[in-house]
Amino acid sequence: MSTTIDIPESSKVVKGKGVVAAPLRPGGWKKGVAIMDFILRLGAIAAALGAAATMGTSDQTLPFFTQFFQFEASYDSFTTFQFFVITMALVGGYLVLSLPFSVVAIIRPHAVGPRLFLIILDTVFLTLATASAASAAAVVYLAHNGDQDTNWLAICNQFGDFCAQTSSAVVSSFVAVVVFVLLIVMSALAMGKP
Amino acid sequence: MSTTIDIPESSKVVKGKGVVAAPLRPGGWKKGVAIMDFILRLGAIAAALGAAATMGTSDQTLPFFTQFFQFEASYDSFTTFQFFVITMALVGGYLVLSLPFSVVAIIRPHAVGPRLFLIILDTVFLTLATASAASAAAVVYLAHNGDQDTNWLAICNQFGDFCAQTSSAVVSSFVAVVVFVLLIVMSALAMGKP
Numbered sequence: 001m002s003t004t005i006d007i008p009e010s011s012k013v014v015k016g017k018g019v020v021a022a023p024l025r026p027g028g029w030k031k032g033v034a035i036m037d038f039i040l041r042l043g044a045i046a047a048a049l050g051a052a053a054t055m056g057t058s059d060q061t062l063p064f065f066t067q068f069f070q071f072e073a074s075y076d077s078f079t080t081f082q083f084f085v086i087t088m089a090l091v092g093g094y095l096v097l098s099l100p101f102s103v104v105a106i107i108r109p110h111a112v113g114p115r116l117f118l119i120i121l122d123t124v125f126l127t128l129a130t131a132s133a134a135s136a137a138a139v140v141y142l143a144h145n146g147d148q149d150t151n152w153l154a155i156c157n158q159f160g161d162f163c164a165q166t167s168s169a170v171v172s173s174f175v176a177v178v179v180f181v182l183l184i185v186m187s188a189l190a191m192g193k194p
Numbered sequence: 195m196s197t198t199i200d201i202p203e204s205s206k207v208v209k210g211k212g213v214v215a216a217p218l219r220p221g222g223w224k225k226g227v228a229i230m231d232f233i234l235r236l237g238a239i240a241a242a243l244g245a246a247a248t249m250g251t252s253d254q255t256l257p258f259f260t261q262f263f264q265f266e267a268s269y270d271s272f273t274t275f276q277f278f279v280i281t282m283a284l285v286g287g288y289l290v291l292s293l294p295f296s297v298v299a300i301i302r303p304h305a306v307g308p309r310l311f312l313i314i315l316d317t318v319f320l321t322l323a324t325a326s327a328a329s330a331a332a333v334v335y336l337a338h339n340g341d342q343d344t345n346w347l348a349i350c351n352q353f354g355d356f357c358a359q360t361s362s363a364v365v366s367s368f369v370a371v372v373v374f375v376l377l378i379v380m381s382a383l384a385m386g387k388p
Contacts, residue, residue, distance in 0.1 A: 077343035080332045116386035123317070123378045127371060130321050131328035138274045138329035142336070143344070149271035150337070152346040177321060184317045184378075192310035192385050 030109035033190045037118075037183060038102045044179040045095045047172050048129065052088035055081055055136070055169035060162040073159045080139045081166065087132035088173055094125050112191060119187040126180040133173035140167050224303035227384045231312075231377060232296045238373040239289045241366050242323065246282035249275055249330070249363035254356040267353045274333045275360065281326035282367055288319050306385060313381040320374040327367035334361050 055075050062071035075081040098121065104114045143163055146154035156163035249269050256265035269275040292315065298308045337357055340348035350357035 073343055078341060079335065079339075112386045116382055119382045119386075120379050123320070123375055123382075126317070126321065127324050127375055130324040134325035134328040135332035138332040139336070141273065142333070142346075145273075147272060149267055150346075150349045152336075152344075155344045181317055181321055185314050188310055188313045188317075188382070188385070191382070192306045192313075 028109075030190050031106060033186050034102065034105040034109050037186055038099070038106060040179050040183055040186075041095055041099060041102055044176045044183070045092055047176040047179065048088050048092035048095060051133075051169045051172035051176065052085050052092060054165055054172060055088070056085045058162055058165040058169070060159050062158060071158070073155065073162045075166070078139050080135045084132045084136040084169070084173070087128055088176075091125050091129045091176065094121065098122075109190075115187050115191045119184055119191070122180060122184050122187070126177065126184065129173065129180060130177050133170060133177055136166070136173070137170045140170050222303070224384050225300060227380050228296065228299040228303050231380055232293070232300060234373050234377055234380075235289055235293060235296055238370045238377070239286055241370040241373065242282050242286035242289060245327075245363045245366035245370065246279050246286060248359055248366060249282070250279045252356055252359040252363070254353050256352060265352070267349065267356045269360070272333050274329045278326045278330040278363070278367070281322055282370075285319050285323045285370065288315065292316075303384075309381050309385045313378055313385070316374055316378050316381070320371065320378065323367065323374060324371050327364060327371055330360070330367065331364045334364050 058081075059074035060072070075085060098118060101114045101118050105111065105118070108114075140163070142152060142154075143159075143166070144154060144156045146152050252275075253268035254266070269279060292312060295308045295312050299305065299312070302308075334357070336346060336348075337353075337360070338348060338350045340346050
């Protein structure tokens with residue numbers, strides 16, 4: 001729709017001013033893509049920081065204890081979960097810092113620079129977010145199901161709240177991953193098509 | 195280097211034929227990027243299929259057994275490792291199928307279509323490869339170090355060969371992940387810059 005509207009507009013400009021220096025670029029949909037990019041980034045910030053906070057506050061102490069030992073599970077118990085908290089906080093911080101560039105893309109929808117910058121950094125942080133989300137998911141899976149061959153017992157029977165909280169953190173982080181993939185695809189489309 | 199050589203070439207063509215229909219696009223470096231893309235893809239195929247094969251053949255039976263049980267560890271022991279084998283085989287298959295598009299990008303270095311296609315699918319398979327690599331890494335880490343709070347014992351003391359083989363599969367898969375990031379960044383640069 002927007003393409004068919006824009007073509008007469010830009011040709012009018014050429015007739016009126018007689019300037020042919022800049023190549024004709026129909027495509028007001030790029031502004032729409034840039035606005036969508038900004039909104040999706042806000043959602044990804046919420047998902048990433050929410051995941052970090054949920055995982056970081058996961059802590060459960062069982063109501064019984066022996067003379068020498070108190071049964072407690074927190075995100076400190078697993079190195080993978082510590083990695084998850086740090087990485088998700090980093091990803092959230094990056095997304096906040098990337099908002100100005102997204103605004104620049106809204107103001108100047110045809111500029112390639114900000115989109116190129118965002119697509120490259122998005123790819124790097126997509127990898128980081130996916131790595132932490134997937135590794136935490138692997139540990140959560142083991143906590144739920146255990147493993148017979150290695151005699152690792154499922155701990156979710158005892159630490160139910162802990163498992164629920166870490167599982168929801170993992171789900172939230174995968175939301176951020178999906179948004180990242182969408183952001184990269186949208187930036188690539190906006191950059192590639194005229 | 196190639197840029198400084200190409201600029202006089204393209205202006206020579208314009209002088210000789212007097213055709214100005216196509217916009218002048220300096221940038222023979224795009225052909226170099228496309229060739230690099232092809233070579234990196236070959237490397238990534240080797241890394242991904244190597245990772246799948248290494249993980250898929252990991253199997254160790256301990257030389258002692260009880261009346262009821264024989265101690266054996268293979269990639270079947272962990273759901274995560276099964277996921278790893280399937281995903282890495284998929285990623286390798288995708289990379290093989292993506293080679294023709296990479297060849298098209300070499301033949302027509304200025305065409306946006308094949309690059310756009312590759313960048314979008316690369317992003318999806320980067321996410322898949324990273325997810326399986328990171329989740330397998332989390333399990334390998336647990337196999338090496340165990341976890342005190344949940345009383346999961348490290349199994350690498352007993353299953354040394356199994357651990358070595360799965361660890362090298364994980365390393366190989368991360369090589370494929372790094373190559374994917376490079377491929378996306380290179381495609382984005384080649385698509386964004388004139």
